[in-house]
Amino acid sequence: MPTTERTPVTVLGLGNMGAKLAHTLLKAGYPVTVWNRSPDKAGPLVAAGAHQATTVEEAVTASPLLITCLLDHDSVHHVLDPVAGHLRGRTLVELTTSAPEGARELSTWAEGHGVAGFLDGGIMATPDMIPGPHAFILYSGSERSYRAYESTLAAIATPHFIGADPGIAALYDLALLNGMYGMFGGLLQALALVDSEGVDLEEFASELLLPWMRGVIASFPESARQAAHGDYGGTGSTLAMQASASGMAGVAEDLGVNGELMRPIDELMRRRVADGHGDDDFMSVFELVRHPDRRIAG
Numbered sequence: 001m002p003t004t005e006r007t008p009v010t011v012l013g014l015g016n017m018g019a020k021l022a023h024t025l026l027k028a029g030y031p032v033t034v035w036n037r038s039p040d041k042a043g044p045l046v047a048a049g050a051h052q053a054t055t056v057e058e059a060v061t062a063s064p065l066l067i068t069c070l071l072d073h074d075s076v077h078h079v080l081d082p083v084a085g086h087l088r089g090r091t092l093v094e095l096t097t098s099a100p101e102g103a104r105e106l107s108t109w110a111e112g113h114g115v116a117g118f119l120d121g122g123i124m125a126t127p128d129m130i131p132g133p134h135a136f137i138l139y140s141g142s143e144r145s146y147r148a149y150e151s152t153l154a155a156i157a158t159p160h161f162i163g164a165d166p167g168i169a170a171l172y173d174l175a176l177l178n179g180m181y182g183m184f185g186g187l188l189q190a191l192a193l194v195d196s197e198g199v200d201l202e203e204f205a206s207e208l209l210l211p212w213m214r215g216v217i218a219s220f221p222e223s224a225r226q227a228a229h230g231d232y233g234g235t236g237s238t239l240a241m242q243a244s245a246s247g248m249a250g251v252a253e254d255l256g257v258n259g260e261l262m263r264p265i266d267e268l269m270r271r272r273v274a275d276g277h278g279d280d281d282f283m284s285v286f287e288l289v290r291h292p293d294r295r296i297a298g
């Protein structure tokens with residue numbers, strides 16, 4: 001399709017992610033206007049065909065579709081507040097990582113300034129994954145805007161509309177990242193443990209840890225079912241057995257490895273056993289995670 005048939009898009013913020021978004025849209029044939037606080041970062045994009053706006057006002061008024069990809073919630077207000085009067089009738093797609101309340105606040109603020117629609121997006125990819133097959137972006141907010149620009153958003157990464165609440169994409173984003181960092185914590189600890197005895201880390205990871213973790217991950221839907229129904233029996237692997245005296249942190253420390261990552265899980269398991277749930281499966285700890293103050297869960 002010729003460039004002229006594509007919606008003009010403005011990308012505000014040319015950090016690692018914003019620059020990749022702008023490059024991807026350019027490659028897909030969209031007319032792209034870019035702006036960044038440090039203007040020199042626009043050089044490669046201009047060479048690839050982007051128009052560099054010299055002011056935020058020029059950038060915002062250049063396109064009906066605005067994409068922000070800045071450091072954090074405060075930086076979005078820092079950039080957009082002075083040009084709020086120019087947002088009327090434009091669609092704002094906010095791809096900066098934010099907390100759910102931050103996304104809701106921005107949505108209300110943008111609607112107060114007459115935007116045609118507001119979408120908050122959670123990017124589930126690193127810049128090098130875009131626009132590859134594993135990159136996806138969660139959107140919430142104005143479904144009308146989402147449908148209007150779905151094909152443009154699809155040029156960046158596979159889009160998923162989650163719901164009308166502008167904060168819900170940010171909540172999903174946060175949950176998915178927590179899942180990832182929890183697993184990364186396990187990876188760090190597992191590698192440190194075998195490293196303490198001089199094991200080949202790459203061989204261990206590819207031949208044992210990876211297949212083991214694949215099997216563990218396969219149980220996530222069943223674990224979620226247990227959590228959803230408060231039904232914590234059945235695996236034959238009781239919490240009382242798992243919450244052994246020294247715990248994972250103590251064993252790590254005996255080997256000269258840092259026990260900090262595992263101590264919180266050890267403590268939650270012991271607390272749940274002390275609360276009378278020693279015969280439950282591990283997933284029973286969920287009750288202490290979702291209700292931190294509840295000592296005796298039903």
Ligand code: FVH
Nearest residue numbers: 013014015016017018037038070071075096097123125126
């Ligand atoms: N990169 C990644 O892997 C992740 C993947 C998932 C989503 N995140 C989120 O995307 C947002 C941007 O991330 P980034 O990687 O592009 O971040 P940086 O390379 O550090 O670029 C930050 C840009 O923000 C500009 N900026 C910062 N503060 C201000 C401000 N007060 N006023 C105006 N602009 C500001 C900064 O400008 P400059 O330093 O180049 O002048 C960059 O353009 C982020 O929310 C991730 O969580 C990325």
